[in-house]
């Protein structure tokens with residue numbers, strides 16, 4: 638049996654529309670404007686990753702190094718197309734990106750109902766032999782109301798994984 642060809646790489650502006658399509662296709666992520674994904678692919682490519690499975694866009698992670706603390710990699714969105722879930726693709730992308738970015742710690746936010754995302758970042762902590770800590774960050778009342786935005790936004794907890802092992806095996 639031949640193995641599927643999986644390519645993990647930094648996105649380019651030519652991937653911007655695919656990032657938007659994948660995010661929208663999850664049905665659960667906040668879908669940012671198409672422009673935001675193009676901008677991300679241009680200015681934050683070094684801290685983002687797109688996965689292609691047999692040349693098909695299958696998932697992405699967007700992240701940035703915090704301007705106030707460039708040792709911290711903040712992960713914004715993680716998305717895997719439904720056809721490619723449950724086979725370790727998000728883990729592959731996250732592990733590759735963390736290694737490439739070389740930061741000392743990782744931050745992300747997760748809503749409390751997102752078991753897959755919590756498992757993903759817990760797996761990262763396990764791989765790096767380190768801890769994952771959670772604390773409240775954006776309470777639900779900080780977001781626009783359901784009347785204003787069409788949908789209530791759940792509270793986002795901050796998860797911190799540190800220290801990250803650089804050049805981990």
Ligand SMILES: CC(C)(COP(=O)(O)OP(=O)(O)OC[C@H]1O[C@@H](n2cnc3c(N)ncnc32)[C@H](O)[C@@H]1OP(=O)(O)O)[C@@H](O)C(=O)NCCC(=O)NCCS
Pocket residue numbers: 663665666713714715716717718721722723724725726727728729751752753754756757760
């Ligand atoms: C979250 C998401 C990116 C995971 O992608 P994936 O490629 O299926 O994840 P992986 O196969 O790499 O699995 C990562 C971990 O999550 C666990 N996991 C995957 N799907 C799960 C689910 N539905 N429920 C509970 N755990 C789950 C896996 O078992 C694995 O943990 P383990 O190493 O302890 O076994 C994907 O489900 C997705 O795109 N969801 C919609 C968007 C979203 O919620 N993004 C995260 C918030 S930014």
